[in-house]
Amino acid sequence: MRIKVYKEFNFSAAHKLVDYNGECANLHGHTYKLGVAVSGSVGENSMVIDFKVLKNIVEERVVSKLDHKYLNDIIHNPTAERVCEWILDELKDYMPESVNLEFIRLWESETSYVEISLK
């Protein structure tokens, strides 16, 4: 039986959209919420993955690189979709071999998110 394990993170960042006709072309910021889900079988330690291990990976690979940063310096035209793709690139090779990355969900506001599903 595979069990899904999910954890949420927050970071704040500034961006502006390129070639965009609207107010999002102006410099502004978001407090993003990031959700990362992995799945796997329960191991000898009775866990799929220790939440602390997942937290350390995502904080090191993603949150520490994006929090309080200007996203346009890091990601070309950082729409929620492009930021989510960048996050996938940062995480995909750094998960323990015992788990599969299931999805990455990035909220740009409380009511709006994009998701990359790896299934």
Ligand SMILES: [Zn+2]
């Ligand atoms: Zn925005």
